[in-house]
Amino acid sequence: MGKIKVLSEFLANQIAAGEVVQNPESVVKELVENSLDAGANTICVFLQKSGKTLIQILDDGCGMSKEDLLLAPLRHTTSKLFTSEQLDEIRTFGFRGEALAAISSVSLLEIQTRRAEDEHGWRLQAEPLKEFVVEPINMQVGTQIFVKNLFFNTPARRKFLKTDLTEFKKVDDTLKRIAIAHPDKRFIFYDNNKLIFDAKPAELENRIIELVTSSYSDGNLLKVDKTFANNIKISGYVGQPQLAKTGATTQYLFLNKRPILSKQLSYAVFFSI
Numbered sequence: 001m002g003k004i005k006v007l008s009e010f011l012a013n014q015i016a017a018g019e020v021v022q023n024p025e026s027v028v029k030e031l032v033e034n035s036l037d038a039g040a041n042t043i044c045v046f047l048q049k050s051g052k053t054l055i056q057i058l059d060d061g062c063g064m065s066k067e068d069l070l071l072a073p074l075r076h077t078t079s080k081l082f083t084s085e086q087l088d089e090i091r092t093f094g095f096r097g098e099a100l101a102a103i104s105s106v107s108l109l110e111i112q113t114r115r116a117e118d119e120h121g122w123r124l125q126a127e128p129l130k131e132f133v134v135e136p137i138n139m140q141v142g143t144q145i146f147v148k149n150l151f152f153n154t155p156a157r158r159k160f161l162k163t164d165l166t167e168f169k170k171v172d173d174t175l176k177r178i179a180i181a182h183p184d185k186r187f188i189f190y191d192n193n194k195l196i197f198d199a200k201p202a203e204l205e206n207r208i209i210e211l212v213t214s215s216y217s218d219g220n221l222l223k224v225d226k227t228f229a230n231n232i233k234i235s236g237y238v239g240q241p242q243l244a245k246t247g248a249t250t251q252y253l254f255l256n257k258r259p260i261l262s263k264q265l266s267y268a269v270f271f272s273i
Contacts, residue, residue: 020102023161024051024150025170027107030099031145032178035059036185038143041201044188045175050167052158055147063115063141066122070134073100073109073126104128106157108148116141128153172196176211177259180252183207208237212250216243238269 021027028045035043038061048054064072103109104126114121114137121139126132151158161167168191176197179187183204189196199210205223209216221237228234236254248266252259 020098021106021150023170024055024167025174027051027055027103027147027150028057028171029174029178030103031055031057031147032175034099035061035143036178036182038062040142040185042186042188045171045190047168047171047191050164050191051147051171052150052161052164052167053148055145055150057145058142059144060140060142063118063121063143064113065115065118066134069111069113069122069124070132072111073104073124073132103147106154107150107152108146110146110148111143112137112139112145113143114139114141174259177252177254179211180204180207181254181257181259205237212252244270 020030024047028047028051032043032045035057038059040059040061042060044056044058046054046056046058100109100111105128109126111124111126112121121137122134123137124132124134151161171191172189175187175189179185179199183206184201186201187197187199189198197211199207202210205221208221216237216239220240220243222240223235223237225235226233248270251266251269253262253265253269254260
């Protein structure tokens with residue numbers, strides 16, 4: 001008998017989860033981006049123990065039909081990409097169809113969703129190695145996702161999670177970056193039932209002052225707006241030189257509304273001030 005075997009779907013999902021799901025922050029990022037792709041105007045994030053025991057995402061997006069809900073937690077199922085030609089035109093955050101499958105393989109996943117045209121919503125409960133449980137539910141239009149006991153079935157990976165404070169700071173930083181990239185949306189963030197921030201729709205300058213530091217108020221932010229050849233545009237705000245810091249902890253860079261980390265761009269911004 002040969003030595004090569006085909007991996008089970010469950011084991012393949014767990015391996016893929018290692019690429020998609022490293023910690024609570026990566027789960028929050030994937031789910032919040034799904035909410036943005038669904039056209040949500042308000043996104044609420046609730047954590048318990050910094051996401052180790054519960055991550056709850058609520059949005060007022062378009063919701064899903066029962067048929068789409070049954071497909072959503074499966075690998076390589078997506079509503080955002082259908083042909084290879086679309087890869088050059090994709091504008092959504094997610095399109096690989098891996099996030100929910102990866103999350104459901106290392107946690108207890110529950111999805112509640114309803115579309116505006118439906119009389120009621122649907123609840124799906126997914127546990128590793130078990131059939132999906134689906135039932136009707138009364139709820140408002142939108143989607144709620146509950147991720148419980150992250151890495152409960154992979155204790156070695158759970159052991160590599162940092163302290164609650166460290167994991168909280170990762171989530172807090174990611175949510176602030178996403179909120180700054182989308183000042184027209186409302187973002188609400190709770191950790192252990194404590195309100196961390198409630199960022200209502202605002203002008204970009206006010207969103208920066210609210211989430212980064214109040215030191216930038218009183219005219220301490222300088223607007224940048226420059227268009228170059230090939231339809232390249234740079235816009236945003238920088239602090240007055242006297243407020244500059246040696247590190248990049250309060251430097252936020254975005255490409256097409258996506259938060260990015262780039263040492264080259266970071267240095268360019270720092271040394272141009």
